[in-house]
Amino acid sequence: MAERMGFFTDTSICIGCKACEVACKEWNDVPDDGFVFRATSYDNTGSLGADTWRHVAFIEQRAPAGGDGGEGIDRWLMSSDVCKHCTHAACLDVCPTGALFRTEFGTVVVQADICNGCGYCVPACPYGVIDRRERDGRAWKCTMCYDRQLGGLEPACAKACPTDSIQFGPLDELRARAEERVTALHEAGRPEARLYGESPDDGVGGAGAFFLLLDDPEVYGLPPAPVVTTRDLPQMWRWAGGAALTLAGALALCFGVPSRRRG
């Protein structure tokens, strides 16, 4: 396996231009996801889905400046969300056909010629990333531009990002760079800066695509402390095994007692 590759999305320098959304759609030929006026923000894309593999979130806030109850100032958070390419990926674990697989770059990709559209990966993903394209019947999500990577190119979104908010590279390097960036921001008086998904000890074993955020993850629509559902699978099977034995035992009981056949 080649080096594990990843995305580091530094939202502190995102300008909300949506170049990543457009570049992704163009390169990957992702169909129209509908133009829905949401009346919430500059975001009319809504969320990640089968036809949205990069999604820029917009959050306008009035936040106290300096943190000591000073005058309220406007703060505008923007963040380009994407599939996390989890180390322990629930979508991949639960896929019954083997359509989802781990590439040589450590990313998680759906093989469109295998997927039968069972839909299991959809509620399994703790980030609500993957979805079934109803016109097509199959599940789709970010591939981290598997084809471009095979050709030695960086993914389309990272290539197009004008501020380098989206950085692509070997995951280890990105993690080190992100630590430096957080430290720098803290020193510059931005204590709210924090990394999300960078730790190999988190509930998904670390995300292949991680973020620098300026507020709690849920403000960006991200789960605060996701855990891969399959972590509890052995326990689930034990309870199911207990129930299965109960079922068999109940029937043995019902048929074992002398039946009251009178005819």
Next chain:
Amino acid sequence: MTREQAMVPEAEFRSYYGQPVIKAPIWHEPHMPVYLYLGGLSGAASTMAAAALLSGHDRLGRTARVTAVLGAVAGAGCLVAELGRPERFFNMLRVFKPTSPMSMGSWTLAAHSALTSLALAPTITGALGSVAARSASRSAASRSAVSRRSTSGFATRVAVTPPAFAIRAAVTPPAFRPARGSRWSGGFHGALSGEGAVGALVAGLPVAGDAAVVVSALTGPLMATYTAVLLADTAVPAWHAAHRELPFLFAGSALASAGAAGMLGTPAAQAGPARATAVLGAAVETVAGAVLERRLGLVGEPYGEGRAGRLLRAARALTVGGGLLAAVAGRSRPLAAMSGLALTAGALCTRFGVLAAGRASAADPKYTVVPQRRLAEEPEETP
């Protein structure tokens, strides 16, 4: 734990414009919940058939075998129809993947369908045999002669081989049916015994069928409970958190469903164990449901609210009512029928309700964010 959660006022949390964090299950209605019901029904019925075989409840065993195969085949149909690409159903059997409950379930369903079909083979060859016997001679006298001759055949040694009667009773006009009291253990073998290979094959089927019934007592309980793991192994909070109770809820519901089918498809005099199964299943289902809602606290809210709440309340009423009716039905045909229908409706409502609860749980970011926030803040509280 429940009390602690009750003390917390209305959970406060932040979100992205109230949008869901996770994707709701996209499985369609009625396919998905009906599959959950049919899988449970078939699983419990095949186990019931095995119990009937071992305890000599022949007539009830036949109903159970027919129920098991119909449930498995119809369930598989629902599953295929549910796929985005139904023509690729067999990709399910491309890999054997223990981390995927759906993969395990597909293999179980494949084995279970084969076993329950094989279990029916003696009944079907029995029906064929009866047709052969009838065409040989339409007189009742000749049929009883065939029946007598067969007592020297193979079938009588396999005590519970249920050949002709079940299907015959179903497909033959009443005028052609043998008298109720007659033993029907293997009327057709004699008729075909002279035909060499075909005869041997047909004679072997009852043994294979009974062996299949016994093995299907292994796949059956799995069929009835793996679907609980299927749901729990998702990011849907109301499902994942319920991974202890869901298998018992589904096992109880499956028992009640199979008991109901046994009562509906068997003369009351021979349906005693089916009634007992129905009562026990209804009790297990009701208790599991109550424990589930009580233990889950905040995350369990969707089970009691909105459409899911209405469906599950209906399910509880139907299940409790059906169970009580089964307990008092005795030999009363109308009471048994009412009980069977109520239990069946209750089991269906349970499955539709659980799916609705999962959807509601995924749609509200509260159920994803609040428990995770508590989890995330715990380490900070402890120094």
